[in-house]
Amino acid sequence: ATIEDTFPWSDEVKIDHKSIVGAVKSLLVDEYVASSDLSASFFTLSKEGEGILANGSQEILVLQALIEAGKLSIKDLQQKVGKDVSKIGMGNCMKNKWAKKDGGDLVPVKTMDEVTDDVQAALKTLSDADGAANGMDDKVVTGLKKRKLISQVTRKSFKVTRGPQYAPTRVKKAADLTKEMLDSGAWKTTPFKPYNFTTLGEKVGGGYLHPLLKVRAEFRQILMEMGFNEMPTNKWVESSFWNFDTLFQPQSHPARDAHDTFFIKEPASTVSVPEEYYERVKKMHEVGGDGSIGYRYDFKREEAFKNLLRTHTTAVSSQMLYKLANQEGGFTPQKYFSIDRVFRNETMDATHLCEFHQVEGLVADYDLSLGDLIGTIETFFKKIGITQLRFKPAFNPYTEPSMEIFGYHPDLKKWTEIGNSGMFRPEMLRPMGLPENVRVIAWGLSLERPTMIKYRINNIRDLFGHKVELARTRTAPVCRFDSVLESDQ
Amino acid sequence: MPTLAVKKDELYEHLGRTYTDTEFDELCFEFGVELDEITSDREEALKSSTVKLSKSEIAKYSEDVIYKIDVPANRYDLLCIEGLSRAIKIFLKDMDSPTFRVKESTGITMTVTKSNTDTIRPFVVCAILRDITFTPERYNSFIDLQDQLHRNLCRQRTLVAIGTHDLDSIEGPNFKYDARSPSGINFVPLTPDDKGSFSAKDLLHFYETDPAAKHLKPYVPIIKDSPLYPVVLDANETIMSLPPIINGSKSKITLDTKNVFIECTATDLTKANIVLDTVVSMFSEYCAEPYTVEPVTVEYQDANQTVVDSYVTPRMYTRREKATVEYCNSMNGINLTGEEMVTLCNKVQLGPAQLCDNGTVLEVTVPPTRSDILHAVDIAEDIGIAFGYNNIVKRVPQTCTVGGEQPLNKLGDLLRDEIGRAGYIEVLTHGLCSIRDNFTALGRSVGPAVSLSNPINVEYQVVRTTLLPGLLKTLQHNKSASFTQGFKLFEISDVVLPDDKWEVTDTIVGCKNSRRICAVYAGPTSGFEIIHGLVDRIMALCEVAPEAEYIANSAKSKEEEYRVSKDGWTYTIAELDSTDTVAGTYFPGRAASILLTSPNSNGERIQIGTFGILHPDVLKNFAIQYPSSCMEIDLEALL
Secondary structure (H helix, E strand, O other): EEOOHHHHHHHHHHOOOHHHHHHHHHHHHHOEEEEEEEEEEEEEEEEHHHHHHHOOOOHHHHHHHHHHHOOOOOOHHHHHHHHHHHHHHHHHHHOOEEEEEEEEEEEEEEOOHOOOOHHHHHHHHHHHOOOOOOOHHHHHHHHHHHHEEEEEEEEEEEEEEEOOOOOOOOOOOOOOOOOOHHHHHHHHHEEOOOOOOOOOOOOOOOOOOOOHHHHHHHHHHHHHHHHEEEEOOOEEEEEHHHHHHHHHHHOOOOHHHHOOOOEEEHHHHHHHHOHHHHHHHHHHHHEEOEEOOOOOOOOOOHOOOOEEEOOOOHHHHHHHHHHHOOOOOOOEEEEEEEEEEEEEOOOOOOOOOOOEEEOOOOOEEEEEOOHHHHHHHHHHHHHOOOOOOEEEEEEEEEEEEEEEEEEEEEHHHEEEEEEEEEEOOOHHHHHHHHHOOOEEEEEEEEOOOHHHHOOOOOHHHHOOOOOOOOHHHHHHHOOOOOOOOOHHH | OOOEEEHHHHHHHHOOOOOHHHHHHHHHHHHHHHHEEEEEHHHHHHHHHOOOOOOHHHHOOOOOOEEEEEEEEEEEEEEEEHHHHHHHHHHHHOOOOOOOEOOOOOOOOEEEEHHOOOOOOOOEEEEEEOOEOOOHHHHHHHHHHHHHHHOOOOOOOOEEEEEEHHHHHHOOEEEEEEEHHHOHHHHOOOOOOOOOEEHHHHHHHHHHHHHHHHHHHHHHHHOOOOOOOOEEEHHHHHHEEEOOOOEEOOOOOOOOOOOEEEEEEEEEEEHHHHHHHHHHHHHHHHHHHOEEEEEEEEEOOOOOOOOOEEEOOOOOEEEEEEEHHHHHHHEEEEEEEEHHHHHHHHHHHOOOOEEOOOOOOOEEOOOOOOOOOOOOHHHHHHHHHHHHHHHHHOOOOOOOOOOOOOOHHHHHHHHHHHHHHOOOOEEEOOEEEOHHOOOOOHOOOOOOOOOEEOOOHHHHHHOOOHHHHHHHHHHHHOOOOOOOOOOOEEEEEEEEEEEEOEEEEOEEEEEEEEEEEEEEEEEOOOOOOOOOOHHHHHHHHHEEEOOOHOOOOOOOOOHHHHHHOHHHHHEEEEOOOOOOOOHHEEEEEEEEEEEEHHHHHHHOOEEEEEEEEOHHHHHHHHOOOOOEEEEEEEEEHHH
């Protein structure tokens, strides 16, 4: 009741060994049989090796030809013994000093009696021993292998014995419970295969949402929880007037260079802006007012009317504040947010693209202070799991004071810059018509950076654009942060 | 943000203190600059070299530690080691703000031929630093500061260009600023100084073409096509400089230079004064009488040599500015006394300060180096910095508002969830694309679109007018994915369409965003019905009923029975007119128009989108090997 080795046995029963291996493996699963692995290692001769075994090595054939002819040119030799034989044989003859060059000809140095065909002899030894290299010099075997005359083959086979579930006839076990079994009641008697608990389940299929937009949804949720109202930012093309001038960013500011901003060829110019407000903005730049000395330069209408792809969503914030100042009944305190696309003509690298998403929040109310800004920023970042913050003095043309926000990032385990913030300058707010003691605190950050940290993405091109690996989208977890509930504190 | 590179040892020598790297980083943070990188020439060379450097080559680079410090863009006074170390010393109360003094004039003048300079570069301001002592370090810093200013405040020399000269090598006291025909301008320039005299035209040509002068090439276009080129000349008509390009070699500053003549030519006079004041404030430190400067009278003459305007520079204008104590406290959310603020002012170069109006108003001294102070808010900020932002007590604004979202964004997010549930993978693609991808590759003729004037590459020619190219490019990049089960993608985002009527905030820019839903299916068969089904699903989700005729032939289903729709909102589909602008995208006879009737359309059917099988030529253009169908709908129509 034992098969010592399935390989010779397959010859006996005249069944292909591969089919026998398949049958053994199938029986093993149900434990009808038990097996132990066998392996045999031996050499087989290549086609070239077989040729040498039959006719002698190339070097012997070449020597023989040379002796027969006395001398031969390379061309004649090739004709006589064939191109392949001549090439290998000639080289080896020269190496063994069996032949030498005489002008353009080859002449034999040795007679046939003085040489032996070691290669053929070695191949014969191997062939006679059914490929077993026992007792052969390693160097000889390596030499044959190097000349690609032989190759090593490992054959796997089994020793097969009866297994714990051995039975004279096989009953096929069911893999799954079926409707037929329920209908017939066969489930009561059917034996079931054991389930493999160490493989993954089936992929669920279905659709998937983009990781960046999952984070966007979460950020929107957080800002709305904080009482912020979303701004209508579906407006990619802006006038320089709203994108820069109304923010009191001087017309000669480097950010307004073509190196940083995408200007529009068509439609190149803004058609109209609110003229009264335009005059107030122009005056603020040129001569100042409301306690400011202004920038003291000639404000140019054509510069203000240059269309561009907005470089920040603050272009919309500015419009919202203008409307807030001029709404019926006058100013009322407000909290605004937006998350949308902005465009910069930047050099692209692993963390910069020409398009990215800006998250922006602002509060407009009477007598707000830097303390309020710090408190608001802390509330926001606490909700995305960043609890330790530090603030660095910074410069931004339209905010004063300005602070860069640094946070201890729990995923990165280090301090890193996580956003920018400030209070909008009076030179921006006063021309809008906002009351003197209304102040606006604002902060902003990119949506891409927290997403890249969250989903461990190192290159922004793997996050945004058509080259994104969809497998990343398929595996992205839901977006949640370790936020602290106020009621738990 | 400009970056200043300083040798660590040199900086600490200026400061008269030493720090560990961490301590210095901390100090920078509080002061409001950023220690961005700690490196050395050698480290930089190793990093930037593309080939492996030999030991001897490496040895050529110094190992001295260099701090790279990011400086706020409006603090031109921190762009050299002298200014940075001085500001930090004042911040640490190791020294008082220096008092600058403009000395008596010695009669040196600059006469401007206004009618000529007005055509190209109208303004000039000048100053003289007397008995200055240069060392190799000071000399290098002097040159570096000019480079920094040229790069930043001077906007690559277009607004202001600085020329500095050895006063003793030129002939005063009456200098001239003029603009002259290039043909009459000949001089030996600073670069190259070994090729003799050049004519202005030849010199500009040399800068445009010679690789050795490529650092000067960017400035050539500033004057190249002007009929007159600006020139600064001495009393002997020797050309001292051809602004904003290059100085003459004759007046070159050397380590032995004692008296420095500075001229700044400009198109913006305010900035010219800031630049001149900055250079003077920084380097007058090395004059025999520190912090003093000699003035120059600048006179503008008209064509009849009549003086029409004149002033004395440098202004070195120190002004007094006021802010109430209450304002400074309220802006920062702190509670300091006036006296405490006076002390803090000294830390941030706003000293000496004093209180007036019964101690309620803070009056500070704004030195010429602080051109960034425009308003009381700037004083308040500096008080905040001196107090320390991280010492401010946080509070949460009492502003009580109800949060809310834009209806369009809300609808978009709701549909994103639903389309995801329907088995589509969401993508996020770029708003900018090539004209080919947006039009011709889609089988459409090139139509109106917002085009960019300075695209950095072909992928940024236009703002997309359809979401389709982004999805098709995504398919193209996922060739290796399995298409046997069908591959489904979608995106909800904006396109921009030219529109010269669309007004927001009393402003018409000439175009408007349009929010779209776009989806594609690619698989063994075209999936036309699958995409058709998605269209029906979106309509059902948006409470739009199918017209009776449209579903007359469909088997009645439970879903139809329970369908909820808004009054007056119906849709139907029809074969797409072959003259439609998007018809070329689709396979003939397999394209549909989605027609909506709503209260907004006065009972008319309006085409709000199309769907169909993609034309094989379009598939080929995007290298897609499987039959595909797509749909694109204007989401705003469903709002």
